Amino acid sequence: MSAEPANPADVERRGRVVVVGSLNMDLVARAPRLPKPGETLAGHAFAQVPGGKGGNQAVAAARLGANVAMLGFVGDDPNGATLRRGLEAESIDCAALGTSTSAPTGVALIIVDDASQNAIVIIAGSNADVTPATIERHEALLAAADVIVCQLETPPESVRAALAAGRRLGKTTILNPAPAATTLPGDWFALVDYLIPNELEAATLSGIDIATPDDARRAAAALHQKGARNVIVTLGSKGVFALLEDGEGEHLSAPSVRAIDTTAAGDTFIGGFAAELARGSAVAAAITFGQRAAAVAVTREGAQPSIPHRSEIAT
Known part of the structure; x- marks a missing residue:
């Protein structure tokens, strides 16, 4: 899906979002069930789809109203060229999207069964080339941002460097702590303006199992006490x-x-939320907008192909 032309009357109100993060090519196989160890199983469909949480969030922010720049790495290979072209087609600034000389583009190997259960193996590849030196080299890009968005699919020391730069430069920082295998280092929380985990990630970070909105309240309070200024726990069909x-x-x-x-x-929620914050909207309005965008996305198949444009969101 190509980028939708901007409404000329809307351009002046656009803010600038910089996404620091991962880009993967998703290799998706569909089969009746997940294979057992050592088993070869006949599948019935295959798709190769641009992905990576950084790439997805950059596309979402761009389609939903922000001027977006992507800071990351792809490999010097066909997958990398495809991912770069896809971002450029969305009018995303790729000047800070480097090409690795030593690693292939990241990939996610995904098997999905007929019950929509999946098994996923992610190979970081060129995403591991994002280093603190990379962040320092592109500080001028971060200085021009209104909002900086990070996830955890690039090296942790680089994520921290991006958040610290954002704090030093007075920018709004968003951290989507995914995937969250363990708790975050204690000094990270004070660098984050908006910590946005889903219920599983919030449970991992807080140590509080989440089954209800009240559980999410307790988990959010625990993360707030650790130093995060604002905590938004996404709960799927239960809201946020x-x-x-x-x-x-x-x-x-x-x-x-x-x-x-x-x-x-x-x-999609994070991209829409970031785009609205960058435009100067109130936080409550940005949350509502992100929810409406995500509600459109779940009615469509795929990752980036499901992300709506701003004109498709009910106001």
């Missing part, structure tokens, strides 16, 4: 729980839709 620095927290229900595929719903 937002604990902002100036409030006691609120559960916001998700729009009611018939979901077909939830892939990239969280990335």
Whole structure:
């Protein structure tokens, strides 16, 4: 899906979002069930789709109203060329998208069964080339941003460097702690303006199992106490729980839709939320906009192909 032309009356109100993160080529095989160890199983469909949480969030922010720049790495290979062309087609600034001389483009090997269960292996490849020196080299790009968005699919020391640069430069920082295998280092939280985990990631980071919005409230409070200024826990079809620095927290229900595929719903929410913050919208309005965008995405198949344009979001 190519980028939709901007409404000329809307361009002046666009903010600038810089996404520091991963780009992968998703290799998706569909089969009746997941294979057992050592088993060869006949599948019935295959797709090769641009992905990576960084790439997805950059595309979402661009389609949903922001001027976007991508800071990351692809390999010197056909997958890398495809990912770069895809971002450029969305009018995303790729001046800070490097090409690795030593590693292939990252890939995700995904098997999905007929019950929509999956098994995924991610190979970082060129995503590992994002280093603190990379962040320092592109500080001027970060200085021009309104909002900086990070995830955890690039080396942790580089993510911290990007968040620290954002804090030093007075920028709004967003961290999507995915994938979250362990808790974050304690000194990270003070660098984050908006910590946006899903319920599993929030449970991992807080040590509190989440089954209800009230559980999400307790987890958000624990993460807020660790130093994150604002915590927004995404709960899928149950909406989000937002604990902002100036409030006691609120559960916001998700729009009611018939979901077909939830892939990239969280990335769409984050991209829409970042785009609205960059435009100067109030936080509550940005959350609502992100939810509406995610609600459209889950009614479509795929990751990046499901992400809507701003004109498709009900206001």
